Amino acid sequence: MNSKQYRQSRIVVVFLVSILVALASKLDLAILAIAAALTGFVFLLVVRFKHKIVIDEREKTIREKAAQTAQAVFTPTLAIGALLMILFGQNSIYILALGQIFAYLSLFQMLLYAISFHFYNHKYGAAANEE
Amino acid sequence: MELLRMKNKLKVFRALHNLTQEDLAVELGVSRQTINAIESNKYLPSLGLALKISKKFAVQVEDIFLDDDEK
Numbered sequence: 001m002n003s004k005q006y007r008q009s010r011i012v013v014v015f016l017v018s019i020l021v022a023l024a025s026k027l028d029l030a031i032l033a034i035a036a037a038l039t040g041f042v043f044l045l046v047v048r049f050k051h052k053i054v055i056d057e058r059e060k061t062i063r064e065k066a067a068q069t070a071q072a073v074f075t076p077t078l079a080i081g082a083l084l085m086i087l088f089g090q091n092s093i094y095i096l097a098l099g100q101i102f103a104y105l106s107l108f109q110m111l112l113y114a115i116s117f118h119f120y121n122h123k124y125g126a127a128a129n130e131e
Numbered sequence: 132m133e134l135l136r137m138k139n140k141l142k143v144f145r146a147l148h149n150l151t152q153e154d155l156a157v158e159l160g161v162s163r164q165t166i167n168a169i170e171s172n173k174y175l176p177s178l179g180l181a182l183k184i185s186k187k188f189a190v191q192v193e194d195i196f197l198d199d200d201e202k
């Protein structure tokens with residue numbers, strides 16, 4: 001199995017697990033949802049280790065850029081959404097609560113970014129200025 | 132920061148050694164798409180991979196990878 005086939009099988013597994021989780025929530029069976037998610041996760045893990053899927057540097061670069069773009073789009077969207085919900089949702093306690101959750105989520109994401117930036121900055125030699 | 136524009140002769144060296152993109156990819160431990168992307172100047176390889184490529188063809192790195200501004 002090559003990297004492309006692995007990606008395709010991952011899509012199928014995620015699709016099947018999503019259907020099972022949706023079905024489980026409809027039937028109110030938490031155990032089914034947990035079992036489906038765990039089975040999918042273990043299956044993908046086994047496939048990955050057994051077939052030694054190569055993730056080369058180009059794919060890593062693509063993943064980094066995709067994550068960067070997703071973060072750059074998602075955080076402001078979440079923050080603006082939170083602001084709008086808090087400003088215009090004063091009449092509904094649910095919208096206000098959702099706005100507050102979004103605000104905390106965007107703060108959490110920014111905090112996570114700052115911590116990981118600090119960590120990688122040190123890992124890749126920020127403290128190595130002295131000769 | 133402006134990135135250096137590069138071109139390369141990977142396709143030429145690969146042809147000289149009668150290797151397919153897949154063969155070279157397997158030997159270098161990368162995907163065929165990576166070799167294709169390097170050959171079509173869409174992806175600039177890391178220093179490690181550039182050194183691996185030059186070692187594979189027993190030439191200097193600068194024999195394969197060239198600054199685009201070089202005449």
